[in-house]
Amino acid sequence: MTRWTKQLLVFALVASGPQRALADGTTTTGSGTCSGMVNSKAISGKTMLSLGGELVTQNQGVVFGRAECECRSRDIKMRVLLDQPVAQDGQQFSSSMYVGQDNCSEQTPRTTSGALCEQITATNPQDNGGFSLEPNAFRSVSPIDIVLPAEALTKPKPVGSTSWDYKCDTGGPQNVTAQVLLGPDSGPATCKLPLSVNTQGPTAPSLDAVGSGSGALTARWSVQTGTSGIQYYQVLCRSVKAPTVPVMSEEFRSSTPYFFSACIDGKLYRRPLNASNTNTTEDRPGRGETSVAGKFLVDPRFICSERITATTTDLSARISGLNNGEDYEVMVVSIDNYGNASPSAVMIGTPQPTKGVLDDICQQEADCPAGFGCSASGRLPAPSLLLSLSAGGLILGLLRRRKVSR
Amino acid sequence: MKAFWAVAASLVAWSSVAHADVQSSPQHVMFEVKFGPYVPHIDRSVGLGGKTPFSDVFGDPSSGIGSTPAWGLLGQGELDYQFFHGFGVLGVGLSAGYHSRTAKSFVLDPKSQKYCQVQDDGSGGRSYVLPTKPDPTKVTYNDCISDDEDKLNVVPMSLLLSYRFDVLDRRFGIPIIPYVKVGLAYYAWWFGNSSSYVSTVNTTDSNGQPKALDASGGSLGLVVHPGLALNLSALDPSAARAIDQEVGLNRVTLFVELNYSWVNGFGRARNLDLSDTSLSAGLGFEF
Numbered sequence: 001m002t003r004w005t006k007q008l009l010v011f012a013l014v015a016s017g018p019q020r021a022l023a024d025g026t027t028t029t030g031s032g033t034c035s036g037m038v039n040s041k042a043i044s045g046k047t048m049l050s051l052g053g054e055l056v057t058q059n060q061g062v063v064f065g066r067a068e069c070e071c072r073s074r075d076i077k078m079r080v081l082l083d084q085p086v087a088q089d090g091q092q093f094s095s096s097m098y099v100g101q102d103n104c105s106e107q108t109p110r111t112t113s114g115a116l117c118e119q120i121t122a123t124n125p126q127d128n129g130g131f132s133l134e135p136n137a138f139r140s141v142s143p144i145d146i147v148l149p150a151e152a153l154t155k156p157k158p159v160g161s162t163s164w165d166y167k168c169d170t171g172g173p174q175n176v177t178a179q180v181l182l183g184p185d186s187g188p189a190t191c192k193l194p195l196s197v198n199t200q201g202p203t204a205p206s207l208d209a210v211g212s213g214s215g216a217l218t219a220r221w222s223v224q225t226g227t228s229g230i231q232y233y234q235v236l237c238r239s240v241k242a243p244t245v246p247v248m249s250e251e252f253r254s255s256t257p258y259f260f261s262a263c264i265d266g267k268l269y270r271r272p273l274n275a276s277n278t279n280t281t282e283d284r285p286g287r288g289e290t291s292v293a294g295k296f297l298v299d300p301r302f303i304c305s306e307r308i309t310a311t312t313t314d315l316s317a318r319i320s321g322l323n324n325g326e327d328y329e330v331m332v333v334s335i336d337n338y339g340n341a342s343p344s345a346v347m348i349g350t351p352q353p354t355k356g357v358l359d360d361i362c363q364q365e366a367d368c369p370a371g372f373g374c375s376a377s378g379r380l381p382a383p384s385l386l387l388s389l390s391a392g393g394l395i396l397g398l399l400r401r402r403k404v405s406r
Numbered sequence: 407m408k409a410f411w412a413v414a415a416s417l418v419a420w421s422s423v424a425h426a427d428v429q430s431s432p433q434h435v436m437f438e439v440k441f442g443p444y445v446p447h448i449d450r451s452v453g454l455g456g457k458t459p460f461s462d463v464f465g466d467p468s469s470g471i472g473s474t475p476a477w478g479l480l481g482q483g484e485l486d487y488q489f490f491h492g493f494g495v496l497g498v499g500l501s502a503g504y505h506s507r508t509a510k511s512f513v514l515d516p517k518s519q520k521y522c523q524v525q526d527d528g529s530g531g532r533s534y535v536l537p538t539k540p541d542p543t544k545v546t547y548n549d550c551i552s553d554d555e556d557k558l559n560v561v562p563m564s565l566l567l568s569y570r571f572d573v574l575d576r577r578f579g580i581p582i583i584p585y586v587k588v589g590l591a592y593y594a595w596w597f598g599n600s601s602s603y604v605s606t607v608n609t610t611d612s613n614g615q616p617k618a619l620d621a622s623g624g625s626l627g628l629v630v631h632p633g634l635a636l637n638l639s640a641l642d643p644s645a646a647r648a649i650d651q652e653v654g655l656n657r658v659t660l661f662v663e664l665n666y667s668w669v670n671g672f673g674r675a676r677n678l679d680l681s682d683t684s685l686s687a688g689l690g691f692e693f
Binding site for chain 2: 211212213214215216217218318320324325350352353354355356357358359360361362363364365366367368369
């Protein structure tokens with residue numbers, strides 16, 4: 001085997017590794033596996049993640065993280081696809097579900113105090129009524145969707161904990177495995193789905209200034225040198241006078257994606273993300289919803305800029321289309337690769353009219369400088385016309401040139 | 407003096423070697439690119455009544471009131487058709503270029519609803535005041551400016567008659583070509599800002615009604631460009647001849663020329679004065 005062949009092999013192994021980082025906070029293989037014996041019958045199959053009814057493949061992004069609204073479940077499901085039915089009619093077996101350590105399906109972690117191994121039921125976490133794990137569903141090869149509570153995914157409750165305050169902001173990425181156990185506890189078959197959830201927002205930017213322009217504001221911000229983990233910034237703004245009404249036009253908002261996840265009124269708004277990172281699957285708070293008169297939240301309705309890549313040296317954005325003399329709240333959010341957003345402090349800016357050189361000259365129209373034979377409002381001479389003429393002259397000149405015989 | 411004659415003699419001797427007896431291809435077209443400093447003198451425009459709006463906005467805040475702003479880069483291209491080859495070369499040509507500069511525009515003070523004014527501080531500098539009553543309020547430059555920019559764009563265009571005295575180069579092989587160009591100039595200009603490519607000026611018409619005008623126009627004038635060119639083809643005559651025979655490039659010159667422009671609408675009112683006198687340098691290609 002040559003050195004090059006070895007290198008190619010190493011590359012192929014790395015490229016086909018079992019885990020792949022997905023945007024927005026979840027790392028998954030795209031699928032897990034089912035294995036073990038139920039009623040003396042071997043089972044096989046795979047598991048996948050589905051969000052909002054769409055299966056997550058390795059090429060798609062999903063949203064987990066601190067934006068998971070108040071740690072409540074929002075249509076996150078584990079799909080089990082068996083190759084063959086687990087048991088025939090009449091054969092009894094039990095089923096249960098756990099979230100936590102990878103070896104949570106083993107007896108010891110499920111009973112060891114402090115181990116991350118939380119059993120999921122209709123009452124755990126609280127109000128988990130959407131959960132259902134019916135053994136009979138495993139008697140066929142039809143897809144089985146099982147609701148996953150975000151609470152347990154973002155922070156599993158340790159075994160033995162009598163109370164557990166679920167908080168989504170747990171300070172960093174963590175790996176958990178959602179697993180379905182089929183058969184007796186002493187030796188169940190399992191269907192596992194490994195997940196990694198990043199619940200830590202990036203470093204918040206420092207909004208340094210909001211400068212005035214004519215019908216515009218310019219936000220300038222900074223982050224400490226050496227800050228990592230920020231992929232984008234996006235500026236949000238809202239009118240102080242009308243804080244519930246989006247500032248930017250419907251056209252702007254419909255054509256500008258938001259690149260962060262947001263939690264508004266207990267509902268999660270995942271950043272629109274698909275393979276091409278467009279907003280075709282965008283989901284925003286409705287225009288009629290009014291709950292934002294208080295604190296200025298990280299709300300997709302109030303985006304006032306495109307995304308700004310973190311690698312740019314000019315950390316500023318100009319917001320135009322504003323009303324002169326009206327106060328606006330402005331903030332900038334830093335966004336990590338998973339859609340987690342960290343907001344800056346809010347500053348208030350007021351657009352003001354400006355004046356340039358001609359404003360001093362043109363007190364009256366008659367004072368305005370004019371062109372040669374046209375008024376100041378006349379059309380500009382087209383330099384392209386001159387360039388075209390020049391190019392034509394050059395071609396003519398070259399055509400006239402005759403080569404002298406040697 | 408001896409050194410001068412020694413150099414002259416050397417050039418003549420070199421020319422006798424360099425000027426080989428090979429006929430060059432016909433030569434009718436010259437293309438030039440050149441760059442140089444430029445600053446329009448807008449505050450000299452007729453009808454400003456002593457105002458210096460260009461200096462106020464584009465001038466250095468630490469300079470005196472009405473002082474000329476710093477120069478900016480002007481890039482130009484020129485295409486000539488050479489119609490006469492005899493005792494020198496006569497040609498007609500068109501040139502066009504582009505110059506732009508930006509400065510922070512003044513912002514309306516929200517409290518007084520006034521714009522800053524620039525005044526002489528009495529010590530050769532300028533000061534900024536808000537015309538509040540009963541007494542003006544002294545402020546800083548940063549208090550006066552917005553985050554928006556005012557951008558002046560100038561496209562100087564000229565129709566030129568040129569004469570190149572290339573007799574020294576052609577007949578004696580001395581690669582120095584004095585020349586002069588004179589012409590009619592039209593400098594198109596427009597102001598833009600952070601919001602728009604061509605900004606709008608709000609004014610009032612003869613009936614006192616508000617009227618918005620595009621901040622654009624043009625000024626007519628004259629230009630004169632005396633210059634001196636060095637024939638770079640003389641550095642390697644044999645290679646230059648080969649290039650001429652292959653692609654028809656007769657001569658490449660490096661030149662320095664004076665840009666004297668008198669472009670103010672011939673002194674008429676309502677014309678921006680875009681005149682300037684500066685040097686520029688560039689390369690010329692004769693085909």
